[in-house]
Structure formats: C-alpha cells, structure tokens
Amino acid sequence: MRYSRPGLDRLTHVILVLGVLVFGLPVWLALTASTHSAGALQSGVAPLWFGDEGLANYWQLLSEPISGLGVSALRLLLNSLIMALGIAVGKIAISLLAAYAIVFFRFPCRTLCFWLIFVTLMLPIEVRIVPTYSVVARFGLIDTYAGMILPLIASATATFLLRQSFMSLPQELIEAARLDGAGPLRFLKDFVIPLSRTNLAALFVIMFLYGWNQYLWPLLAANSPEHATAVISLKNFVQATDTLPPWQLATAMAVLTILPPVAVIIAFQRFFVRGLTDLDK
Amino acid sequence: MTVFERHRLTPWLLLAPQLVIVALFFFWPAFASLRQAFYVQDAFGLGERFVGLANFERVLATAEYWRAAGVTLIFSIAVAAGAMGLALLFAVLADRVLRGSKLYRVLLTWPYAVAPAVAGLLWLFMFDPVLGVLSHGLALIGVHWNVHLDPTQALLLVVIASVWQQMSYNFVFFLAGLQMIPASLLEAAAIDGAGPFKRFATITLPLLSPTAFFLLVMNTVYVLFETFATIDNTTLGGPGGATRTLVYKLYEDGFVARDLGSSSAQSVLLMALVGLLTVVQFRYIERQVQY
Numbered sequence: 185m186r187y188s189r190p191g192l193d194r195l196t197h198v199i200l201v202l203g204v205l206v207f208g209l210p211v212w213l214a215l216t217a218s219t220h221s222a223g224a225l226q227s228g229v230a231p232l233w234f235g236d237e238g239l240a241n242y243w244q245l246l247s248e249p250i251s252g253l254g255v256s257a258l259r260l261l262l263n264s265l266i267m268a269l270g271i272a273v274g275k276i277a278i279s280l281l282a283a284y285a286i287v288f289f290r291f292p293c294r295t296l297c298f299w300l301i302f303v304t305l306m307l308p309i310e311v312r313i314v315p316t317y318s319v320v321a322r323f324g325l326i327d328t329y330a331g332m333i334l335p336l337i338a339s340a341t342a343t344f345l346l347r348q349s350f351m352s353l354p355q356e357l358i359e360a361a362r363l364d365g366a367g368p369l370r371f372l373k374d375f376v377i378p379l380s381r382t383n384l385a386a387l388f389v390i391m392f393l394y395g396w397n398q399y400l401w402p403l404l405a406a407n408s409p410e411h412a413t414a415v416i417s418l419k420n421f422v423q424a425t426d427t428l429p430p431w432q433l434a435t436a437m438a439v440l441t442i443l444p445p446v447a448v449i450i451a452f453q454r455f456f457v458r459g460l461t462d463l464d465k
Numbered sequence: 466m467t468v469f470e471r472h473r474l475t476p477w478l479l480l481a482p483q484l485v486i487v488a489l490f491f492f493w494p495a496f497a498s499l500r501q502a503f504y505v506q507d508a509f510g511l512g513e514r515f516v517g518l519a520n521f522e523r524v525l526a527t528a529e530y531w532r533a534a535g536v537t538l539i540f541s542i543a544v545a546a547g548a549m550g551l552a553l554l555f556a557v558l559a560d561r562v563l564r565g566s567k568l569y570r571v572l573l574t575w576p577y578a579v580a581p582a583v584a585g586l587l588w589l590f591m592f593d594p595v596l597g598v599l600s601h602g603l604a605l606i607g608v609h610w611n612v613h614l615d616p617t618q619a620l621l622l623v624v625i626a627s628v629w630q631q632m633s634y635n636f637v638f639f640l641a642g643l644q645m646i647p648a649s650l651l652e653a654a655a656i657d658g659a660g661p662f663k664r665f666a667t668i669t670l671p672l673l674s675p676t677a678f679f680l681l682v683m684n685t686v687y688v689l690f691e692t693f694a695t696i697d698n699t700t701l702g703g704p705g706g707a708t709r710t711l712v713y714k715l716y717e718d719g720f721v722a723r724d725l726g727s728s729s730a731q732s733v734l735l736m737a738l739v740g741l742l743t744v745v746q747f748r749y750i751e752r753q754v755q756y
Contacts, residue, residue: 192661196558197565203555204572207629210587211579213598217590229601230590282483288468289476297480304491306743310690310712311735314719314728315494315501335490338483358468368469397580399694404720415580419698422586428595435590438583445578453571460577460634461641 211442218242218436225431241436250433252420253409257440263329263406264396264413265444270333271395272388279342280384284372286343287350298347305340309401317404325405332405336398342387345462349383350376386459389452396445414441495736501729520730530731532706533714537689540624540710544692545684547628549677552635557665559636560643570640577633581626585695588626592618612700616707619700623708626695631687635680642676643669675749682746686739711735 217230219238224231245257253260285291286298309316316335317326325331353376361371377384396415403416418441421434449456469475502520504513524530559569576584591599592612600610612619646669654664693712696702702709702717709717715735719728 189661193562196561200555200558200562200569200573203551204569207573207576207632210584210591210629213591214587225596228596230593230596230598232598278482278486281479285476285479289472289479290470291473291476294476297484300492301483301487304487306736306740307491307495308690308739310693310715311732311739312491312494312498313716314725314732315497316490317720318497319489319494334486338486338491343483362468368472368475371468393578397578397582399580399582399697400716403697415582415694418582418586422589422698423701431590431593431596434586438586442579442583445580446575449575449578450571453574456574456577457570457637457641460637 211439214435214438217431218433218439220432222430222432226428230431237432241432242440245433245436245440250417250420250437253412253417255409255412257414257417257437259410260412260414260417261440261444263411264415264441266329267332267398267402267413268392268395268444270329271336271398272391274333274337275339275342275391276384276387278337279339279346279387280377283343283346283350284376287347288368288371288376298343301338301343302340304338309336313400313404320405327406327408327411329411332402332411335405336395336401339391342391345383345387346380349380353379382455382458383462385452386455386462389448389455390459392448393445498729498732498736501725502733505726516726520726521734524727524730524734529706529709529714533709533711536620536706536708537710540620540627540692540708541685541688543624544627544631544688545681547624548631548684549635549680551628551632552639552680553673553677555632556636556639556643557669559640573636574633576630577637579630580694581630581691582694582698584626584630585623585698588622588629589699592622614704616704619704619707622699623692623695626699627688627692630695631684634687635684638676638680639673642673646672679746679749682742682749686742689735689738 213230213232216232216234217225218241220231220235221237221240224235224237247256247258249256250260282297282301286294320326320331320335323331325334357375357379361375366374398413399415402411402413406412406416414437418434418437421437422429503515503517505516505520506513555569555573559566559573562569579587589612591597592610594600594611594613597610603610610618612622650668651664654668659667688710690712692710693716696708696710696713700708702713711731712735715728715731718724718731
C-alpha cells in the first residue's frame with residue numbers, strides 16, 4: 185500500500201536508520217574495544233574504531249585459562265552449547281511426546297495432565313530457585329550437565345503450541361494413516377513429525393536462545409568453572425576486580441557470547457518470528 | 466480426532482518424561498516453598514517449627530521489601546513505556562517502507578538474541594566512569610555520571626539496558642500485529658481523506674491495543690525475572706538498594722543470607738503475582754482465539 189508522500193518516506197528511512205545505528209552502538213563499541221590493548225583503553229575514552237590487538241585478545245581468551253576462572257573461553261562456549269542444545273532438544277522431545285499423547289489418545293485424567301503441565305507457566309525458575317536447588321542437590325546433580333538442564337526442560341508453552349499444531353493437522357491425513365494401519369509410533373514418525381517440521385524448527389530456534397541465555401540457574405547449578413557457561417562468566421571480568429576491569433577481554437568475551445545466538449536469529453529469522461509470535465499467544 | 470483408542474499404556478509412557486520433570490523440578494520445589502513459608506528453622510538448622518503467617522508478616526513489615534517492590538514497579542513502568550514506545554514507532558515505520566523492510570526487521574530484532582546479562586555488560590561499558598563513551602559525552606554537558614555512586618543513574622542504566630533488549634521483542638509483535646490489519650480499512654480511510662496520522666490514531670492504534678496489552682504483561686514478566694541477570698552484572702542491586710528488585714532480594718535472602726523462612730514467603734508472594742499475571746494473559750488468549 186502506498187500513499188505518495190516523499191517527505192514522510194524520507195523521514196521514515198532516516199528514523200529507521202538512526203534506530204538501527206543506536207541499537208547497534210553497544211555491540212559496535214564492544215567489538216572495537218575488544219581489538220585494543222589494555223593500555224590503549226586506559227588512556228582515555230573507549231575507541232570508536234578498531235585497534236590491532238584483536239587477534240591477541242581473542243586468542244588469549246580462547247587458548248589460555250581466564251584468570252579467576254581457570255578455564256578458557258572455548259570451554260565456556262562448549263558448556264553453553266551443551267546446555268543450549270540439551271534444553272532445546274529436551275524441551276522439544278518431551279513436549280512432542282506429551283502433546284502427541286494428549287491429542288491422539290483418550291485416557292483418564294487427560295485434561296488434568298494437560299493442566300498440570302500448563303500451570304508450570306506460573307512457576308519460573310526464579311520463584312522456585314531455593315527449593316529447586318535443594319532437590320537437585322539431593323539427587324547429586326549440582327555441577328553436572330544433567331543438573332543444569334533437567335530443571336529447565338519442562339515446557340508448558342512448547343506443549344501448548346504443539347498441541348495446537350497437532351489439532352490443526354488435516355483430517356484426511358489421519359484417516360489415510362488409519363487405513364494404512366499405522367501404529368502409534370509409525371504415525372508419529374511418518375506423519376506427525378514431518379507435518380510439524382516448521383513448528384518444530386521455530387520452537388528449536390526460540391528454545392536454543394532461551395537455553396544459551398540462561399543466567400540464574402547455571403550460576404547456582406554450575407558452581408565449578410568446568411561447567412560454567414559463557415553468559416555467567418562475564419561477571420567475572422567486571423565485578424571481580426577492584427581496579428579498572430580488563431575491558432578488552434570483557435568486551436571480547438561478550439562478543440564471543442552473543443555471536444552464536446545472534447547468528448541463529450539472523451539465519452533463521454523466518455522461524456524465529458513465527459516461533460515467537462505463535463509461542464506467546 | 467482420536468486415533469488410537471485401544472492403547473491404554475502408550476499415552477502414559479509418552480507423557481511420563483514431561484510429568485516426571487514437572488513433578489520433580491516444579492511441583493516438589495513449589496510445595497516445598499509453600500510449606501517452608503509457614504515454618505522457621507532454628508539457628509543451627511536442626512529443627513523447625515510451625516509459625517503460621519509469621520514469615521509473611523515479617524517480610525511485609527520490612528521497609529526493604531516495599532522498597533524492592535517499589536523499585537520493581539518503577540522499573541516495569543519505565544521498561545514497558547520505553548520499550549513499547551520505541552517498538553511501536555519502529556514497527557509502524559518498518560511497516561510503511563517498501564524497500565528494505567526485511568533488512569530493517571533483521572537489524573532491529575537481533576538484540577532479542579543477546580542475553581540480559583550481556584546487555585547489562587554492554588551498557589555498563591558505555592557508562593563506565595573511566596572510559597565509557599556515554600559518560601564522557603555527559604561530562605561534556607556537565608553531568609557527572611557514575612552508576613556505582615548515584616542511585617538514580619544506576620536504575621537508569623539497568624532500565625536502558627532492558628529497554629534496549631526488550632524493544633526487539635515488542636517490535637516483532639507490533640509488526641506482526643500491523644501486518645494483520647486489513648489494507649482495505651486503511652485504504653477506505655484514505656479515500657475518505659484521512660491523512661497518515663489520522664489513520665494511525667483512529668484505525669491502527671485501536672486495532673493494536675490487544676497486542677499492546679499482551680506486551681504490557683510480557684514486559685512486566687521480563688522485568689520481574691529476566692532483569693536479575695542485568696542487575697547481577699552491573700549494579701548488584703546497589704547503590705544502597707536502588708536497583709534491588711523483588712527477585713534480586715529473594716536471591717540475596719535465600720542464597721546469600723540463607724533466611725529460608727523469609728525467602729520462601731517471598732517465593733510464595735511472587736508465585737501469586739505470576740499466577741495473577743498468567744490469568745490476565747490467559748483471558749487475553751481466550752479473547753484472541755475467537756474466530
């Protein structure tokens with residue numbers, strides 16, 4: 185739709201470009217600061233352009249143990265990846281099975297089961313943090329990947345979305361599968377999963393970002409550096425020191441931390457928008 | 466739409482993983498909180514006794530709790546106003562342009578992928594008293610900016626970092642909402658002689674109000690919970706409690722001070738608040754699904 189108003193059109197672009205620049209500024213400054221030496225940064229205001237210490241800073245982070253942590257950034261990123269994939273795959277797997285049971289089977293307490301899963305929406309990790317820690321500690325899972333992942337993988341939203349998606353599958357296909365004599369597992373594998381591919385991909389993108397960006401739970405559940413994630417390591421750079429923080433390393437670590445999720449969101453923009461708008465309605 | 470009527474055990478096997486996780490890591494801790502909220506432990510952690518509502522009374526009688534509630538409220542209002550206002554502006558503009566609208570969309574949504582902890586760190590750097598670009602800029606116009614000393618500036622820092630992050634979320638929803646408004650409505654108004662601003666005020670804005678209401682709830686939930694990471698990477702609740710939100714206080718009382726009775730009572734109060742927000746949000750969903 186277009187109502188010709190050249191002046192307004194130009195203003196629209198100007199404001200949008202300004203917005204893009206302002207919103208990009210924090211990351212731009214982190215990017216440029218991460219390529220300077222500590223000495224160069226201390227000599228004044230944060231630089232707007234790149235220096236020539238970039239390789240050295242990133243190499244130091246990735247190859248040497250970070251002071252105060254004792255592990256390298258490579259290890260932190262690997263831990264983040266394990267946690268994010270574990271949460272994304274775990275959430276989707278158990279929600280897929282649960283939604284499948286609720287939509288395609290009839291059994292007593294079916295509605296109750298759905299509601300039991302649904303009310304977990306009211307119990308974010310932050311409000312049940314102290315007792316959840318006790319439960320996980322009782323199972324001896326503190327400082328393990330399982331302990332970092334399991335308390336976060338129940339998903340009311342994923343179950344809800346997949347239930348909606350299954351209920352809108354074409355009736356003819358279900359009839360066809362019935363005539364085919366497909367059992368429950370084959371029906372799931374050959375019909376339901378392929379037909380829900382787009383929704384599953386959208387869910388995966390959202391859940392990966394959710395898992396990668398977790399903060400409070402891994403902060404408590406991963407209390408040794410061997411299991412620390414990239415996101416929780418950042419505090420170590422800026423809060424642990426009494427002197428000026430090593431900003432060249434802090435900003436480099438920030439850049440490394442946001443690179444994977446930002447790449448995912450840009451590469452899967454279509455799935456991301458769909459996942460977000462479907463998921464939260 | 467039932468397909469498998471004769472399977473009795475299969476659905477339970479399928480549901481088992483989710484139900485086990487929910488029972489172990491959601492309901493058990495939630496009930497533990499609920500129970501603990503009515504008990505106090507003795508000084509050595511050996512025994513406990515039932516105290517009725519005493520924990521709640523103790524929490525609600527302290528000025529710090531109400532201070533944290535006030536900080537959370539101001540924080541929520543500021544983030545909702547800032548992030549929704551900017552998002553609406555950018556969404557309307559991105560919806561208007563013909564060329565480059567996809568590019569603008571990508572360039573305005575990526576901050577969603579940045580963890581709140583990182584967002585906090587990035588803005589902390591910009592406002593760093595020694596080498597921050599913004600603190601230097603402010604010094605030029607005579608504003609002395611130090612988030613470690615000034616309570617208002619500290620709160621502003623976490624608000625700005627949160628607005629920066631949450632804007633992209635709101636933007637996605639406003640843009641999706643705008644694209645659902647039938648073009649014929651706007652065209653009819655244009656033919657009737659309504660200019661772009663009139664069309665926005667009389668057609669677009671009312672049709673977006675359900676989206677705005679939904680986002681208001683989501684932004685509140687964001688400030689309640691997600692900003693913990695932003696605060697923990699920047700101001701640590703300070704200076705002097707100026708950025709201590711309800712969740713940050715819960716964490717301090719539960720994990721730092723180890724006051725189980727008080728932190729459980731705070732957990733229960735927060736659960737009630739989230740419950741209320743979920744009900745509000747669910748009524749919104751019900752209204753949405755009528756088609």
